Amino acid sequence: MTTTSLVWFRQDLRLADNPALAAACARGAVVAIYILDEASEGVRPLGGASRWWLHHSLAALDRALGGKLVLRRGDPARVLDELIAETGADAVFWNRLYDAASVARDASIKAALRGKGVEVRSFNASLLFEPWEIKTGADAPYKVFTPFWRAAYQRGAAPPASAPKGLKVGAARTEGLNDWALTPSTPDWAADWRRYWTPGEAGARARLDAFLSGAIKGYAEARDYPARDATSRLSPHLHWGEISPRRIWAALHHANAPARDAEAFQRELGWREFSYHLLHQFPDLPTRNWKSAFDAYPWRTSAADVRAWRRGRTGYPYIDAGLRELWATGYMHNRVRMAVASFLIKHLRIDWRVGEAWFWDTLVDADAANNAASWQWVAGSGADAAPYFRIFNPVEQGRKFDADGAYVRRWIPELKLLPVRFVHVPFEAPSAVLAQAGVRLGETYPRPIVDHAEARAAALAGYERVKSAVPREAE
DNA sequence: TGAAATGTTGGGGCG
DNA sequence: ACGCCCCAACATTTC
Numbered sequence: 001m002t003t004t005s006l007v008w009f010r011q012d013l014r015l016a017d018n019p020a021l022a023a024a025c026a027r028g029a030v031v032a033i034y035i036l037d038e039a040s041e042g043v044r045p046l047g048g049a050s051r052w053w054l055h056h057s058l059a060a061l062d063r064a065l066g067g068k069l070v071l072r073r074g075d076p077a078r079v080l081d082e083l084i085a086e087t088g089a090d091a092v093f094w095n096r097l098y099d100a101a102s103v104a105r106d107a108s109i110k111a112a113l114r115g116k117g118v119e120v121r122s123f124n125a126s127l128l129f130e131p132w133e134i135k136t137g138a139d140a141p142y143k144v145f146t147p148f149w150r151a152a153y154q155r156g157a158a159p160p161a162s163a164p165k166g167l168k169v170g171a172a173r174t175e176g177l178n179d180w181a182l183t184p185s186t187p188d189w190a191a192d193w194r195r196y197w198t199p200g201e202a203g204a205r206a207r208l209d210a211f212l213s214g215a216i217k218g219y220a221e222a223r224d225y226p227a228r229d230a231t232s233r234l235s236p237h238l239h240w241g242e243i244s245p246r247r248i249w250a251a252l253h254h255a256n257a258p259a260r261d262a263e264a265f266q267r268e269l270g271w272r273e274f275s276y277h278l279l280h281q282f283p284d285l286p287t288r289n290w291k292s293a294f295d296a297y298p299w300r301t302s303a304a305d306v307r308a309w310r311r312g313r314t315g316y317p318y319i320d321a322g323l324r325e326l327w328a329t330g331y332m333h334n335r336v337r338m339a340v341a342s343f344l345i346k347h348l349r350i351d352w353r354v355g356e357a358w359f360w361d362t363l364v365d366a367d368a369a370n371n372a373a374s375w376q377w378v379a380g381s382g383a384d385a386a387p388y389f390r391i392f393n394p395v396e397q398g399r400k401f402d403a404d405g406a407y408v409r410r411w412i413p414e415l416k417l418l419p420v421r422f423v424h425v426p427f428e429a430p431s432a433v434l435a436q437a438g439v440r441l442g443e444t445y446p447r448p449i450v451d452h453a454e455a456r457a458a459a460l461a462g463y464e465r466v467k468s469a470v471p472r473e474a475e
Numbered sequence: 476t477g478a479a480a481t482g483t484t485g486g487g488g489c490g
Numbered sequence: 491a492c493g494c495c496c497c498a499a500c501a502t503t504t505c
Contacts, residue, residue, distance in 0.1 A: 224476085334476090335476080338476070377476095386476075386477085387477090387505085388505090389478090389504080390476090390478080390505090391477070391478070391479095391505085393477075393478060393479090396477085396478075456478085456505095460505060
């Protein structure tokens with residue numbers, strides 16, 4: 001008689017270096033399940049881009065499991081009970097999640113199953129370090145990135161494991177992936193996304209290999225220029241756990257990259273770890289200011305401004321190019337993410353949570369920890385955040401990081417013919433130049449929805465309220 | 476992982 | 491030769 005274990009897949013959609021899967025495999029047969037949880041209290045519904053990615057990643061995982069991935073929809077506690085009854089499994093293994101709602105749900109399920117005599121074990125598949133592992137000398141959590149990363153780096157990352165050998169996958173009743181309708185239909189805004197992305201473990205490995213044999217060289221310098229293909233684009237693969245950070249870390253060591261480039265890339269993985277560290281310390285990170293003094297900030301509401309920002313119609317080409325790249329591909333270069341976030345928060349004085357929600361819906365790498373930590377970083381309300389008064393000039397940022405305007409031209413074709421001198425400032429171009437380039441301001445491309453100098457002054461005035469606010473304890 | 480305002484320095488034109 | 495002014499270039503501070 002064989003022993004059967006359930007492996008509950010969540011954000012670990014891979015076979016290699018998957019500790020829950022390996023532990024189950026070591027016991028005997030495995031039933032692999034993904035549960036679409038739209039029922040649990042507080043679990044945030046997936047954004048549109050995430051649903052698209054999940055669809056294709058589940059299809060890839062199913063292929064890797066010989067077509068035996070079990071798909072169920074509903075309350076995970078109930079679904080797991082049913083599957084235990086159906087398969088005779090006596091153990092359930094999974095890899096950890098770190099957002100508050102998942103933590104609460106999983107703890108409750110773990111207690112309930114153990115109460116019924118089921119063996120339950122959870123593992124770390126997503127992070128180099130558990131978020132509670134890295135502590136200061138005084139045994140407190142770090143609040144500043146650099147010392148956090150120094151302490152973490154010193155520990156060294158664990159090596160990755162291979163996919164388990166002799167995996168025996170059992171079958172069970174499954175729902176149809178297509179019936180979940182995770183991909184958009186009317187309209188199908190992701191029709192050409194397979195050109196940009198290959199969700200799944202194999203796609204993740206291919207992306208890593210391409211990066212380590214290509215763009216890693218020169219990464220430290222080139223990554224700042226959004227028109228260049230100079231970043232890894234591993235973020236969605238990492239979010240869904242199609243590749244482990246341990247694998248990336250180890251592969252980087254074998255890649256013989258220049259030390260400066262390797263360290264710059266490792267540092268980005270470090271920010272990801274730090275985001276999870278912060279989320280663990282402060283579970284409300286996605287919804288509340290880490291620095292409570294920012295509760296006093298006088299945010300504006302303006303549906304029209306938010307709409308213009310989302311659609312990439314602010315009148316500042318560099319900002320609009322980023323927002324259109326996001327809409328078109330489910331991704332935005334990190335440099336530009338900072339600029340568009342700064343623009344929403346400071347030029348428009350819209351609450352960072354509005355931007356966080358848009359990114360959650362539209363990014364293929366939407367991630368509760370990274371998204372919240374990054375928005376709070378830009379807002380100035382986060383831990384070790386940029387100071388509030390660091391207000392990006394949308395024109396200067398464009399000139400600095402997109403000097404020839406290639407990025408703007410790629411995503412805003414209506415500005416394609418503008419000479420370099422005016423590509424970041426169409427509103428300053430003489431009418432003859434605009435006419436020559438076929439640009440009609442206010443018609444083919446909007447005028448700026450705010451004046452930079454005025455917006456900057458208003459943002460700084462709003463910040464006075466934060467400075468005089470009394471923070472809550474323990475900051 | 477900024478930008479703007481303000482301060483300092485030094486070279487060149489000029490009386 | 492010298493002082494004065496202008497201003498660019500760079501440094502510092504302030505937001």
